Amino acid sequence: MDLGELDARKGFFKETLAGLWSLVVGLKVTGKYFFRPQITVHYPRRTVDNIPSFRGPIELISREEDPAKPKCGACSMCVSACPSGCFTVTKKRPPAPTPEEIAEQKEKEARGEKVKKKAAPKEPERFLYDYSLCSLCGTCVEACPSGALRFSASPYRAAFDRKELVFDLLADLAERAREDRNPPGTGKTTE
């Protein structure tokens, strides 16, 4: 038997022993985990809110100065970016002019001056999101120029009816602001 062959045989037995040891290591890992406490909860009775990395349905981000107002400028970039057509966004209409303003405008028109109409505020009037169509691809989050969209960390948005999955994101935001809900990722488990 030459030296190369001997080496090959040595390697074979070494590999076999290493393989056998890896089996023991595997059993040790699962054996250890068997005695560790469980990390899941019994869902309908208990829920969790400590999974900040969960990429749930899209939600609006509020403005820093007003938690009830979204950062959204109602530009509808998300509507055109969404491959599944999940979003329905309507921009707020300009505020109705007061009688004095109307009178002023008419006066100006009579003088032949150019009338400057009031600009519509850069805010959404309605922001609907059909979760039943969404595949959570995140294109809207990337497309949003104002950074007003993000994935929520809420895993409990199941429904019995498809229609219930059309979320009004503005109402959702307002509710969050009212409840002063903790931002996701506080590590708290709610009973």
Place this chain on the structure above:
Amino acid sequence: MGSFSIPVELIRIVVGVVAIAAFVALNAIILVYLERKVAGHIQRRPGPFEVGPHGILQTVADALKLVGKQLIKPAGADAFLFWLAPVLGFLPIFLFFLPMPFGPVLTTLEVPLGLLLILAFAGLNVLAICIAGWGSNNKWSLLGAARGVAQSVAYEIPLLLALLAVVFMKGSMNLSKIIDSQGAWPWQWNIVLQPLAFLIYFICAIAETNRAPFDLPEAESELTAGFHTEYSGMGFGLFFLAEYANMVVVCAVATTVFLGGWKGPFFSGSWWFLAKVYLLLMLMFWPRWTYPRVRFDQLLNFNWKWLMPLALANLLVTAFIMKVG
């Protein structure tokens, strides 16, 4: 009574078979529950929890569901073979338990060649898998059956050789006699004299019962469910029952041959037998939730290149020592 009387032995067998049927069904229910609990805890989740306290009635509910389901035969399947297979897989279970010594007197039938009886009828399980796969008219079933046959034929040999080493030492295939020759304390058990044989037997037993990591005949990720893909309701239920009963059988044989059977420190009896069997069953659950399934070539390589030579060498050394010593 007159001239006609029922022989006592017959009554014993009938009572024994009824008891075995009850034992098998009860065991399957408990084992499925235990297995799911073990799986759950290893994966750090609770396992079945909703039906009954801590989910103990979950398997009862599952069994009732299985009983209530419709039996469907796929179009083009061979009706005779299709329905024969689950029955053929299940019936030998009774024969396995006939010579099993559960306790000092708790044996249905004293058979001088008890071990041989068990090993001989263990082959019927392979036939059942083969027929199920062939009769189902389904490619997955057929592939599963082909794998099952190759696997069972291969692993039966080292399994036999491992048991034969102990038979060489004790000079008997009577299970009660093998137990009698062992003492109550662990160092008086055959596993001390034949550790390699026990290891080989246990690995082969896992493979023979088609359990992970040797569950190639079922291989749900590749073959849907392998040989029992097309079975619904109790057709599937019988295969399932047979699988769990087979697990109990191989563990009971291991207990009898290697671990002193019903003998144990301080209070010998059926309790020790059951405790040892359940300990071995737990050892069978553990690898299932640890190792990935082996590939087919790995499976056969492992058998023919490792287990076979080792079992043969072990047998030869045993024979030599028995002859010379």
